[in-house]
Amino acid sequence: MAKVPTVFFICGNGLGSSLACQMEADDVFSEAGIEVNSDHDSISDAPSLNADIIVSASNFESQFANMQIDPKTKFVYLDNIVDKDEIKAKVLPVVKQIADS
């Protein structure tokens, strides 16, 4: 565990659903015993974030494709952003990979 990954959760306003997703994910991370810097923000701010991982809903995928974002940033798209099982399956492996790097 060399590194604490920075994970940003993104939605349109950066207020409601991104925070909902972050709260579920924080539970998953602490259950797994992994330390993560997590925060949430709006899609307008996404290009300026210095994130290791960006987590967002699948309907935002096409918009991120149009942005110039740090190529080191990894993206995870969720169909149900508050489903702990989906977060475990999709986000957790990426977080572990960065934490171990």
Add this chain to the structure above:
Amino acid sequence: MVVIQWIINNILTQAAILISLIAMLGLILQGKKIGAVISGTLKTLLGFEVLSAGSTIIQQSLAYFAVIFQHGFHTKGIVPSIEAINGQAMNKLGLGNSIALTLLGIFIVNIIIARFTKWKYVFLTGQALLWMATMTVIGGHFAGLKGFPLILMGSIIGGIFAIAMPALAQPIVRKITGSNAIALGHFCTIGYLVEAGVAWLVRDRKVDQHVTNIKERTDSWEHVKLPKSMSFLQDNSLSIMVVMVPLYIITAAFAGPYWSIKAAGGAAGGVNYIIYAFLQAIQFTVGVYVMLSGVRLMLGEIVPAFRGIAMKVVPNSVPALDCPVLFPYSPNAVIIGFITTTIGTVIGMFLSPLVGLAVILPGMTTNFFAGGTAGIFGNAIGGKRGAIVGGIAHGLFITLLPALLVGALSSVGFVNATATDVDTITAALLYLWVIAPAFHAFG
């Protein structure tokens, strides 16, 4: 007594300090470490001040727009913006501390009802609760309430809405998500039910009578290929600019250079009046952007604290979440809902002066988020035709309701803005039409 008076004057009436103390309490109750408590409290304080700064920017831009609209079209054009209403209530009317305490009160009432009844919904969309607290306080202020009764009544009414709205939407949300794991916590729910009701009336009765999950529908927009080009409107700042820029420029063109420059305070910095209008439209967007950044900082600590406490106190709680949570389940219906709601709001804008109401300009943020969610409801209940007819009805409904509020809002000093989010408007109308008359009759 002197000490208590000093505390009341300097701390409890300062909304920024009050809301930080609420956040601190939440963080301590969760058993956070001292560092996390301090950083969370300070972030909340910062968030509140950023929110106030944003609302000042919005007000300046709206004050300019009010003048050019008046002289361009010889009528009042009201911008529906819950952010502007919240900002004016906090800054101009000095209701910030009542709003902060009502927000806390709504949390408490929500938890109490969820704990002791079968409705286990915990409303976690912080900004929606903030808007609800704002509107109940404005309603109470209009009814002549002050101090503790104002906050108590706002907390009870807001708390009931925070349970009732997710509960009313849940039968349809279950069809959309296919489970009972999440609920919808967004105070535009009455509008969604209006769309669903109209969609049900106009649905194709030959098909899909007994589907329990929208995936099983044969008559659905999800089977149609739609262009994805509208999806950029999910970016809130962009969607506001897309409307405000043409709106300001066209209005300035109608007002002409004389009134436009006068509205700008006489000089407009030597800039051409159309360019000035363009820059003011951007300023409006800047104001909303700054304000929402403040809301994010402020609620980023309070909402998780509320959730942590609610999950401990309420067994089997169901989180009621912000509307975009539903978007991935039915993305095409979101686009249809946005388009049809916008058509409805434009029709509503032209119709409302004919029945003696103020001109309510279409608000793109609400049209996208509320319209999109309403589209999902319409499609889930009434298929393709239901989504279209229901969407237009939804657009008309969310124009009519804010229009009914304009008179009351201007009588207590609001400038050129009205609320969005129809549930919060319903709460305010409850004060105007039921509580205020009762209060005056018996008080």
